[in-house]
Amino acid sequence: xxxxxxxxxxxxxxxxxxxxxxxxxxxxxxxxxxxxxxxxxxxxxxxxxxxxxxxxxxxxxxxxxxxxxxxxxxxxxxxxxxxxxxxxxxxxxx
Amino acid sequence: xxxxxxxxxxxxxxxxxxxxxxxxxxxxxxxxxxxxxxxxxxxxxxxxxxxxxxxxxxxxxxxxxxxxxxxxxxxxxxxxxxxxxxxxxxxxxxxxxxxxxxxxxxxxxxxxxxxxxxxxxxxxxxxxxxxxxxxxxxxxxxxxxxxxxxxxxxxxxxxxxxxxxxxxxxxxxxxxxxxxxxxxxxxxxxxxxxxxxxxxxxxxxxxxxxxxxxxxxxxxxxxxxxxxxxxxxxxxxxxxxxxxxxxxxxxxxxxxxxxxxxxxxxxxxxxxxxxxxxxxxxxxxxxxxxxxxxxxxxxxxxxxxxxxxxxxxxxxxxxxxxxxxxxxxxxxxxxxxxxxxxxxxxxxxxxxxxxxxx
Ligand SMILES: [Fe+2]
Ligand SMILES: [Fe+2]
Numbered sequence: 241x242x243x244x245x246x247x248x249x250x251x252x253x254x255x256x257x258x259x260x261x262x263x264x265x266x267x268x269x270x271x272x273x274x275x276x277x278x279x280x281x282x283x284x285x286x287x288x289x290x291x292x293x294x295x296x297x298x299x300x301x302x303x304x305x306x307x308x309x310x311x312x313x314x315x316x317x318x319x320x321x322x323x324x325x326x327x328x329x330x331x332x333x334x
Numbered sequence: 335x336x337x338x339x340x341x342x343x344x345x346x347x348x349x350x351x352x353x354x355x356x357x358x359x360x361x362x363x364x365x366x367x368x369x370x371x372x373x374x375x376x377x378x379x380x381x382x383x384x385x386x387x388x389x390x391x392x393x394x395x396x397x398x399x400x401x402x403x404x405x406x407x408x409x410x411x412x413x414x415x416x417x418x419x420x421x422x423x424x425x426x427x428x429x430x431x432x433x434x435x436x437x438x439x440x441x442x443x444x445x446x447x448x449x450x451x452x453x454x455x456x457x458x459x460x461x462x463x464x465x466x467x468x469x470x471x472x473x474x475x476x477x478x479x480x481x482x483x484x485x486x487x488x489x490x491x492x493x494x495x496x497x498x499x500x501x502x503x504x505x506x507x508x509x510x511x512x513x514x515x516x517x518x519x520x521x522x523x524x525x526x527x528x529x530x531x532x533x534x535x536x537x538x539x540x541x542x543x544x545x546x547x548x549x550x551x552x553x554x555x556x557x558x559x560x561x562x563x564x565x566x567x568x569x570x571x572x573x574x575x576x577x578x579x580x581x582x583x584x585x586x587x588x589x590x591x592x593x594x595x596x597x598x599x600x601x602x603x604x605x606x607x608x609x610x611x612x613x614x615x616x617x618x619x620x621x622x623x624x625x626x627x628x629x630x631x632x633x634x635x636x637x638x639x640x641x642x643x644x645x646x647x648x649x650x651x652x653x654x655x656x657x658x659x660x661x662x663x664x665x666x667x668x669x670x671x672x673x674x675x676x677x678x679x680x681x682x683x684x685x686x687x688x689x690x691x692x
Contacts, residue, residue: 244471245673247464264527265461267470269673270680281454284447285534303400309379 247296248274250281252288260292268293354510354539358532361517365525368394377402391592396522399465407591411521412466413482414593419459420477421485424658426452428492429501437495444541445498451538455531462523478663486644487574489652496549496556496563502542503612504564504571510535511605512575515595524593543612550617557617564613565621573639573647575602581641606636 245267251260263282268274274293283291302310318324327334371393377386383402390397397403426449433449436442460473476482487505492498513535516528549560576582576598588594596604606625613620622637646652 244469245677247470264458265464266457269676270683273676273680280450281457284450284454301400 245269248278248293249296249299250274250278251292251294252278252282253290254288256289260290263287265296271295354514354532354536357514358517358529361514361525362529364394364518365396365529368396371395391520394592396525397520398522406587407593408466410588410591411524411593412463412468414588415459415463415466415524416468416473416476417483417485419456419463419473420482421488422452422456422459423477424484424488424662427658427661428488428490428654429498431492432495432498435495436498441545448502448538448541451534455534458527458530459524462521462527465523474666478659478666480650480659483648485574486647486652487570489647489654489658490566490570491654493566494559494563496546496559497567499542499545499549499560500563500567502538502540503546504542504567504609505574506535506538506542507609508571508574508605510539511601511608515601516593518592518595520592543616546616546618560616561618564618568621569639572602572605572636573641573644575599575605577641577644578638603633606634610634 246269247265247267248271249265250263252263253260266274266277266281268277271293275291278291278293282288314320377383384404387397387401387403387407390401397407429445429449429452433442433445436445460470463473464470473482477484487508492501510532513528513532517525517532519525519528546560546564549556551557579585579597579599582598585594585597589597609620610625625634625636627633628635647655650656
């Protein structure tokens with residue numbers, strides 16, 4: 241191989257009204273070819289109405305190794321969920 | 335019934351997905367359910383990583399790329415996924431051989447779509463292998479250097495149009511029996527790639543079956559051609575499941591890691607049991623005089639494939655090994671200028687953008 245072809249992450253919106261979802265990755269020299277390759281690779285059977293391609297290097301990931309500490313601030317805040325609250329009998333529309 | 339999901343050729347109704355697609359959907363639902371169950375985050379700072387890994391696997395949760403995993407698990411997966419990817423890529427050759435000679439425009443369009451799917455399968459799988467920390471360039475080189483194998487089945491020649499039918503029915507059929515349990519593999523990216531692959535495989539198997547069904551109900555010459563194809567592809571297809579359990583080196587560990595779910599012999603039996611009735615409807619004979627129902631085992635007794643032949647083919651001495659590798663190397667070399675041109679164009683455009691921005 242002459243040189244390393246960049247890696248792209250592919251996100252597809254399956255239908256109008258849904259958000260783009262990660263479907264996989266592929267190699268392509270530039271964004272335009274990445275889009276064309278993504279169409280041929282991930283939407284051969286009309287799996288999508290819109291595609292995003294993102295250079296894999298542009299994604300910053302939270303490592304699962306840090307997961308407990310990283311997501312800790314949310315763990316002890318049960319009061320952020322409506323189920324935390326006691327609703328008196330007979331209250332409607334709450 | 336397992337894998338037996340195509341409708342009967344005449345006037346069959348479309349039923350709710352059972353068979354193959356049903357199993358794939360079940361695996362997909364299981365994946366979602368396991369994800370919903372999983373409130374477990376990463377390991378605590380002082381937690382034993384091996385114990386953590388075992389706990390995730392035992393709970394039928396998926397291991398993801400950045401999770402800690404044993405080195406041997408990583409190596410096993412890289413080898414298995416890479417060889418699976420190579421098989422999809424080399425697997426385009428035997429059928430590609432008939433694209434220009436397909437008997438009608440319809441058959442040609444279908445075969446093109448099928449071979450294109452196999453390229454796609456190879457690419458999904460290479461991408462899954464890359465999440466384990468090996469590069470695409472290395473993977474391609476391992477195949478070109480012959481340091482990694484591909485499925486033995488693709489070292490057999492496609493001598494007639496009926497072979498395209500036999501490959502779809504038997505080879506894709508055997509691949510499906512192998513692959514459906516892999517949709518539940520413990521490694522997330524592999525499991526997700528297999529779900530995609532299996533959904534597409536069901537079209538492959540049906541188109542092959544339809545080709546054989548048409549030939550088997552055609553002229554005596556067409557019937558003979560269909561029967562000849564089945565005669566030649568039956569045993570190599572049985573051999574696709576690998577050596578018998580007693581001789582299979584990696585099986586036990588892969589089962590413990592939930593990479594593999596069933597033994598080679600279990601899968602082979604499942605395949606035989608599924609094919610018998612399908613062959614009857616085709617009106618073609620499975621070339622095994624000792625094939626008969628065993629009431630006690632509730633399964634068919636059958637003749638084992640020639641495992642010495644399998645070992646010969648794996649070690650490079652099958653009828654088409656050299657041809658397949660020479661073709662792949664030539665295709666890769668012939669594509670060099672395309673890769674170089676695309677890279678040069680990308681670099682030029684990136685340079686132009688910078689000048690504009692400056
Ligand atoms: Fe495939
Ligand atoms: Fe296939």
